[in-house]
Amino acid sequence: KQEVTQIPAALSVPEGENLVLNCSFTDSAIYNLQWFRQDPGKGLTSLLLIQSSQREQTSGRLNASLDKSSGRSTLYIAASQPGDSATYLCADRGGSNYKLTFGKGTLLTVNP
Amino acid sequence: EADIYQTPRYLVIGTGKKITLECSQTMGHDKMYWYQQDPGMELHLIHYSYGVNSTEKGDLSSESTVSRIRTEHFPLTLESARPSHTSQYLCASSVGVNTEAFFGQGTRLTVV
Numbered sequence: 001k002q003e004v005t006q007i008p009a010a011l012s013v014p015e016g017e018n019l020v021l022n023c024s025f026t027d028s029a030i031y032n033l034q035w036f037r038q039d040p041g042k043g044l045t046s047l048l049l050i051q052s053s054q055r056e057q058t059s060g061r062l063n064a065s066l067d068k069s070s071g072r073s074t075l076y077i078a079a080s081q082p083g084d085s086a087t088y089l090c091a092d093r094g095g096s097n098y099k100l101t102f103g104k105g106t107l108l109t110v111n112p
Numbered sequence: 113e114a115d116i117y118q119t120p121r122y123l124v125i126g127t128g129k130k131i132t133l134e135c136s137q138t139m140g141h142d143k144m145y146w147y148q149q150d151p152g153m154e155l156h157l158i159h160y161s162y163g164v165n166s167t168e169k170g171d172l173s174s175e176s177t178v179s180r181i182r183t184e185h186f187p188l189t190l191e192s193a194r195p196s197h198t199s200q201y202l203c204a205s206s207v208g209v210n211t212e213a214f215f216g217q218g219t220r221l222t223v224v
Binding site: 004031032034036041042043044045046049051089091093098099100102103104105 | 143145154157160200204210211213214215217218220
């Protein structure tokens with residue numbers, strides 16, 4: 001059974017700092033990995049999708065990497081802003097039903 | 113911008129009532145999913161569909177049922193709501209397996 005772990009569970013940083021969120025998964029036979037953002041009481045907003053054949057994807061201040069062999073992905077956020085405060089979730093897609101398996105998320109707080 | 117909509121956003125209902133949570137998408141996606149999320153916990157897949165007239169149960173056992181009569185519509189029904197059903201329900205859709213999954217804003221259900 002696929003398990004996804006996100007470290008740290010919570011992170012508080014001052015505005016302007018660069019930071020890295022970590023995601024690890026137990027089964028490397030995945031199709032892709034997706035990073036999401038969730039604001040309190042809201043749904044999920046897709047940030048980046050990395051295919052299993054790719055090493056990284058970039059969107060603005062966000063850069064996500066994928067190392068399938070080690071079962072790890074990282075989300076790098078450059079020059080963090082208070083508006084980046086949210087819970088960040090990673091999910092991999094795999095298995096016979098192509099489902100997304102989620103981690104518990106990292107709660108990020110960026111202080112002005 | 114994801115075109116996937118959930119109604120209602122919030123619902124408070126008495127024990128024993130029948131409820132239907134609506135989910136619609138205008139992107140023509142074949143795959144649709146229902147996830148359940150308790151506060152501070154990860155998302156768990158409760159139902160999914162690969163297309164019209166296709167429905168399957170997910171990993172987390174749920175007393176809810178779903179139907180997929182039209183591509184764009186994937187409602188979830190609870191025949192008799194109980195306090196244990198109190199949770200957030202999130203609907204998602206995707207086309208194929210190598211593309212992004214998009215989520216609705218969620219329905220926060222409280223059964224009293």
